[in-house]
Amino acid sequence: MTDIFFGTTTTLNRFSFLRANDDFISRTIVDPLSPTRLVFYKQDGKNGVHPYMIQRSGKYGLLNLQLNTLPSHLVQIFHDWSAKNSKKTIDLRNDVTLVFLGLDEDGLDEKYLFNENSLTSSFIYPNSYKLKDYPQFKYDKFQGTPYYAVDVTHCQQLQNYLSSFEDVDIVNSMMSILAVSKNESSLFAYSKMYMDWLMRNRFCPGCGQKVIPVDSGTRLLCQTPKNECPVKSSAVSNVCFPRTDPVIIVGAVSSDGKKILLGNNQRHPAGPNGKRMFSCIAGFMEPGETIEESTLREIWEETGCSAREVKIVASQPWPFPANLMIGCFGVVHFDGVNELINTELDNELADCRWFDADEIKTLLNGGDLEDVSLPMEGSIAYELIKSLALGKY
Known part of the structure; x- marks a missing residue:
């Protein structure tokens, strides 16, 4: 990828x-x-x-x-x-x-x-x-x-x-x-x-004074004396460098590889062709959370399904405005409970389904599937879905 x-x-x-x-x-x-x-x-x-x-x-x-x-x-x-x-x-x-x-x-x-x-x-x-x-x-x-x-x-x-x-x-x-x-x-x-x-970022969050971009625009400098600014006087300052917000994006799959879990976000209604985009599960990481913990949490909060295995796969910068998409696979072991879908926990998804891997292959090969479309080629979501459909995870 x-x-x-x-x-x-x-x-x-x-x-x-x-x-x-x-x-x-x-x-x-x-x-x-x-x-x-x-x-x-x-x-x-x-x-x-x-x-x-x-x-x-x-x-x-x-x-x-x-x-x-x-x-x-x-x-x-x-x-x-x-x-x-x-x-x-x-x-x-x-x-x-x-x-x-x-x-x-x-x-x-x-x-x-x-x-x-x-x-x-x-x-x-x-x-x-x-x-x-x-x-x-x-x-x-x-x-x-x-x-x-x-x-x-x-x-x-x-x-x-x-x-x-x-x-x-x-x-x-x-x-x-x-x-x-x-x-x-x-x-x-x-x-x-x-x-x-x-x-x-034009003003210092510690003292409110103007900051200027130094190091050729890649770091902010507050010109207030160190002892008068709580940001400059802290042991470690994490506000003078650009922030990157980590986002988990996960392709959830059954342990036998035959089922792929995809969701349609509330923000993505059907287009003129009647198709709705079904994609991977995604959400921001929270402070003090590992990538693995965040992946399991996001799957459960959005779909109600419980995964137990996580594989970190790839990443993608997403400049709207400053995210880093961390691509993972989450494996769900079907037992009559783990795979049950419930989108009412955080109500972020309008629809969520377990698709047969062969159905996704049909879409990848240019075929048609009811009201379903996939993310754009080249996106990390598309690549994750493609890997799962081809059994490469």
Whole structure:
């Protein structure tokens, strides 16, 4: 399950230890020969942040531009950000907010981390746009193409420039985002989670003062003296880094593998074709809970069924807004009691059924089954269901 939407491994190496290196960050921005690339976001005023995307021939992709192809007055905005970033000034995100995403090692003979799934091969560019052929950026023994995510909410000049391209829009439709390539979806998930976190966190929860994004946008800094802020003075501070909320998603199966338990959530009524999506059981982990405990609890709370075995299988980032789906299998031993369905405990499911594995195989092969549809291909839910139907668990 390595090729999962939002979780496909690409040639982008995060180089997280370089985020706090001001010299490195500055060079990626101000070096006139740096091939630095940018993806763009804008807030919508409703506690949301959305990507700039380009559409051509019905196909969506993230808008991706080289920094040094921008007009000089826009390049200067990024130079100014670089200077403020080095000095950690309080007005750091007055114009733009940047997050260093990493170096794309695509095309290098020697790679430090990943060797396949070219990040850049599927990008769509505006018709009037011309990429410049720069050499790979080098710093010490590291090299690649630097990537940044940019929030342009407070920079009207950049907004005007981006809107000047044909077929470029700010997109908030999940279905449009799900139409991009798997490689781009990984870049979106990564960058969007940071953009969303920075948008939601502008003040210190300990003292209420402004915080600024340091380490190239990946950590928040409160500038209040340590002894005056309960967050800064605590032994361990867990509010200055982005949060990721773990979510259990479990494919429940009978011990003989012949029955698969799927549910239709109250939030997913029948579509125009009369089909309802039946999917895996899912829910947030709670504090002080193991993955195994959370899996057993979620199965019981949503379906009334009792499982006794848990297998942890795979994971999927889910950037709406910042979840990590932890995929598991839960095995139910039928005994006349364990398999009995009761959806009235938490009333989250509109319907829940034990399906024959052969029925699910029919759906996977493009067949029809009454009012039932499955999750999208490439999602961890689909992959879990597919594995169960094929007996691979």
